[in-house]
Amino acid sequence: MYDCNMEQYFVAKIYYGKAASVANAKSLKSDVEMQIVAKQLATEFSLSDKVENAVDFIFTCWYEIKNPIGAGLGPAMSLFTAEPYIKGEYKKYNNNNGWITKAYGQLMVVDLQGVVCIFTDPHIHSKQGEKFGCGNLSDAGMAAFFVTHECNEVCRALRLMLAKRLKSGSKAAPASEIVETKEESAKKAANKSMTCSCPLCGGITTVLHSDFIEAHRKGREIYCEACVVKKDKYETRVCCLCKMELSFSPYWYSMKGMEPPTSCKSCKAEAAKTKARKSKPRPRPVKS
Secondary structure (H helix, E strand, C coil), X not given: CEECCCCEEEEEECXXXXXXXXXXXXXXXXXXXXXXXXXXXXXXXXCCCCCCCCCEECCCEEEECCCCCCCCCCXXXXXXXXEECCCCCEEECCCCCCECCCCCCCEEEECCEEECCEECCCEEEECCCCCCCCCCCHHHHHHHHHHHCCCCHHHHHCCCCCHHHHHHCCCCCCHHHCCCCHHHHHHHHHCCEEEEECCCCCCEEEEEHHHHHHHHHCCCCCCCHHHHHHHCCCEEEECCCCCCEEEECHHHHHHCCCCCXXXXXXXXXXXXXXXXXXXXXXXXXXXX
């Protein structure tokens, strides 16, 4: 489908068959939540300069159509998720017996599929079995992964736990298992590019792995070229408190689903301090 506001092609995803009868806002929220959690874990994985190939999960969102019949669509299209279209050869890398990341034995991302190193539609096995939908096989799913898994240089470089260490409560493999020095791995990252999903439009952009690591360490996001141009178009308005002029990016706030600011950063900070002081419990007087 084509989103006219975002000027971008998307892949719309709806439930069908038996799943369609139980699809609701809760199940869609679970799908989006899984994608967000998987993306965060992929980011943690990619922030290591020791990984050979950085990975990412594409951004996803959901659409709600008030009157799908009037729009010429079926009733199943009243709620659906969508994600930016990825060009390239689509591959399924594994099934629900899949891939583990550094989550201290609590989460496992599986069912990896996508284009090159941009993945989509993950499932998550979690120690909290009630989360992440019916694809969450919890301990049984994690156990199935370790039946076929063999630890390699990636596991050792990232200091991931061995399966037998998960039960003992250890949080890292011994330092002696690290196969590269920090300088060697950083040099590799400096010369290697990676693809990632733009946090604004969800489109695919290519950056140096070292730039990706540096940006996240400084708390910055990396945007695609098109979003950088749109984001840098600022508007001004008067702060509702101090009446000083403030500037903001309408595009950035729109893509984040946030209302534009009405007060400047200084006034916001002062208001937050005042609120914190008022909410702080007063000490009770001591009775003599």
